[in-house]
Amino acid sequence: MAASLPALAQQYSPDSSRVIGLNEVVVSANRVLERKADIPQQIDVLTARQIRLQNPGTMADALLNTGWVFVQKSQLGGGSPVLRGFEANKVLLVVDGVRLNNAIYRGGHLQNILSVDANSLERVEILNGAGAVIYGSDALGGVISLLTKSPRLADTAGTGPRVHTTNLLRYATAAREKTAHTDFSLGGQRWASFTSLTATDFDDLRKGRKGLAEFPGFGEVRQYVERQHGQDVVVSHDEPNRQKFTGYRQLDVVQKVLFQPRAGQRHLLNLQLSTTSVVPRFDRLQTYRNGALRYAEWSYGPQRRLLASYQLELTQTGGFYDRLRLTPAVQAVEESRLVRDFGKDRRNENTEKVRVLSTNLDLFKDVGRHELRYGAELTHNRVRSIGEGVSVTTGAVQPIATRYPTGSTYATAGAYLAHRWEITDRLILSDGLRYSRVRTEAAFDPRFFETAYTAVRQSSPSLDGNLGLVAMLPAGLRLSGLVATGFRNPNVDDISKTFEQINGTLIIPNPGLQPERVVNYELELSETVEDRLLISVLGFYTNLRDALVVRPFATPDGKGTVVFNGTEYATVATVNTGRARIQGVSARTQLALPAHLRLDGTLTYTRGRDLTADVPLDHISPLYGRAALTYQHRKLLAEGSVLFNGRKRASEYSPSGEDNLLQATPGGTLGWSTLNLRTSYQLSRGWAVQAGLENILDTNYRVFASGISAPGRNLFVAVRLER
Structure with a gap:
């Protein structure tokens, strides 16, 4: 019988030094707690203890440091995860069972993962490969499921309330980062509360000084624009x-209240707020045109995410379910772009406000050797898009073109049935089906941009399934295979966006888009010796049909250029390509060694190609991985690690522009590696000190497709108090 989701924190608290193995429990595959060994899909798990040792500045850094996930950055306040060659709106983000992907998640690079505070998390589960049966649209490359800490009731009656607090102060040198975190939980017999608050202040990021001898000066900031006495001046x-104009501030709040009036009934209120200061877009601020800096301002305005969800969980014996979970939620998301050309008086301010309503119903039933998971999901997105031109001298405001048609809507509906059959103690069959329907509506405003389209209404059905088999072989061997389909319906961003790319082209609307679909095949062989060894090798192959990519695109009158905001651009658009292919291999290993040591390793290699155009597919990361040696004994925990990426030659870049070749060296992205050391020492029961040195050799490098150089040598120190 699967355990309940809120019981996760109580049931699983791994020792950082031991080999986890396949008996680990996960919840992301079927939205219920179950053994990892029973699931045919590859799942990686990042626990609160691992996050604590990492001491990451952001959630993007936490994912990057695992070596499981490739992460692109265009600015310090950024971080776009890539899973199996899929990025941005092709990777589904889920927080506490509520999907974050909304109507304006774009296909390029996203920083929305930063709106989740790593310090508030109980664990992160990374579901690799198509996940449409349980999650519907967008889960082409996989699902990143983020589970925040939950309130815990008092253990037994008469013992008084359960009280626990965690406090953290951290300083890191590369970005002069200052972080303060506190969380507090209070649990009684029926009521419990959890509160988390994190404030972070980043200064401008310093890159590495050493390396790249063949490209001297790469990544250095020689000039920047400053406003002096009402004039733009190059300084x-x-x-x-020190990468000028990369610093920003962020505040994250989580509040949960749990009420359990009786056994078998739980009510959970979940409130989350994430907000930032203005976040400068570093790569744009370092864009040159005709030998001069182009922009005086290019920033993301304050980014805000507000989530409120209620979760009802019922358990019973008999009937048509053993466990029922109902999760209605509302989200209010706001983001903006503030852009002003050098020497110009007008700053273009584009603001997008998205309201998302959603409801998930998940039911679970065990019948002998059969486990049934079934449910439904409804979502409704409404987009309000605002465009204003603001004079920086007089403050006068005038309307300008909006990024999206205001009042656009994006709605999804789906129902699923998943089944697991334990045929024998050594053979497990998994299968599932989901029917989905997605509707997008948008009305175009002809005042600012000539278009033959007045409105678009699209409704697309999709039937998806999976079939997997797990075989427990002798001597600790395990063989699993999976075939799964997935889809992603074009959203408001795909169909109706108007936006200038960094390569000087203009993305224009294309209302004729169709859903992109994948069929994913994977085969994994693993060996487990409990508490001593875990090693696995997995191969995957993904066929894409009607993949959404950016290509040159003529306007309705047949022209390949258009005048927009007073500038002439070559036009491109998101289009469906005929066929594409992604294939690769990944490996994981953990080995327990004598003297309280453990060795971890991970490696991922991916290749992708647009078969119709016969060009490289975008978002395909180079070889990447991580190796780490961990020591844990008594009060000391220490880890030495190597994080590395292979080379990506310029000839292997996609022509779409999404891979940001202009931000790389003339030879493309060079291979790199960093040496890192992290330690934690428990001074007493409550007090702990932590320190680490990242990128010890101060290597100068830039991650593939990124517009900002990675941090140089970074010393961090932290003090924790838990009671």
Whole structure:
């Protein structure tokens, strides 16, 4: 019988030094707690203890440091996860069972993962490969399921309330980062509360100084624009390794209240707020045109995410379910772009406000050797898009073109049935089906941009399934295979966006898009010796049909250029390509060694190609991985690690522009590696000190497709108090 989701924190608290193995429990595959060994799909798990040792500045850094996930960045306040060659709106983000992907998640690079505070998390589960049966649209590359800490009731009657608090102060040198975190939980017999608050302040990021001898000066900031006495002035930078205009601030709040009036009934209120200051877009601020800096301003305005959800969980014996979970939720998301050309008086301010209503119903039933998971999901997105031109001298405001048609809607509905059959103690069959329907509506405003389209209404059905088999072989061997389909319906961003790309082209609307679909095949062989060894090798092959990619695109009158905001651009658009292919291999290993040591390793290699156009597919990361040696004994925990990426030659870049070749060296992205050391020492029962040195050799490198150089040598120190 599967355990309940809120019981996760109580049932699973792994020792950081031991080999986890396949008996680990996960919840993301079928929205219920179950053994990892029973699931044919590859799932990686990042626990609160691992996050604690990492001491990451952001959630993007936490994913990057695992070596399981490739992460792209265009600015310090960024981080776009890539799973199996899929990125942005092709990877589904889920927080506490509520999907974050909304109507304006774009296909390029996203920073929305930063709106989740790593310090508030109990665990992260990374579901690799198509996950449409349980999650519907967008889960082409996989699902990143983020589970925040939950309130816990008092253990037994008469013992008084359960009280626990965690406090953290952290400083890191590369971005002069200052972080303060506190959380507090209070649990009684029927009521419990959990509160988390994290404030972070980043200064401008310093890149590495050493390496790239063949490209001297790569990544250095020699000039920047400053407003002086009402004029834009180009200023020489006296710290070229300090990436000017990358700093920002962030505040994250989580509040949960649990009420359990009796056994078998739980009510959970979940409130989350994430907000930032203005986040400068570093790569744009370092864009040159005709030998001069183009922009005086290019920033994301304050980014806000507000989530409120209620979860009802019922358990019973008999009837048509053993466990029922109902999760209605509302989200209010706001983001903006503030752009002003050098020497110009007008700042273009585009603001998008998205309201998302959703409801998930999940039911679970065990019948002998059969486990049934079934349910439904409804979502409704409404987009309000605002465009204003603001004079920086007079403050006068005038309307300008909006990024999206205002009042656009995006709605989804789906129902699923998943089944697991334990045929024998060594053979498990998994299968599932989901029917989905997605509707997109948008009305175009002809005032600012000439278009033959007045409105678009699209409704697309999809039937998806999976079939997997797990075989427990002798001597600890395990063989699993899976075939799964997935889809992603074009959203408001795909169909109706108007936006200038960094390569000087203009993305224009294309209302004729169709859903992109995948069929994913994977085969994994693993060996487990409990508490001593885990090693697995997995191969995957994904066929894409009607993949959405950016390509040159003529306007309705047949022209390949258009004048927009007073500038002429070559036009491109998101289009469906005929066929594409992604294939690769990934490996994981954990080995327990004598003297309280453990060795971890991970490696991923991916290749992708647009078969119709016969060009490289975008978002395909180079070889990447991580190796780490961990020591844990008594009060000391220490880890030495190597994080590495292979080379991506310029000839292997996609022509779409999404891979940001202009931000790489003339030879493309060079291979790199960093040496890192992290330690934690428990001074007493409540107090702990942590320190680490990342990128010890101060290597100068830039991650593939990124527009900002990675941090140089970074010393961090932290103090924790738990009671």
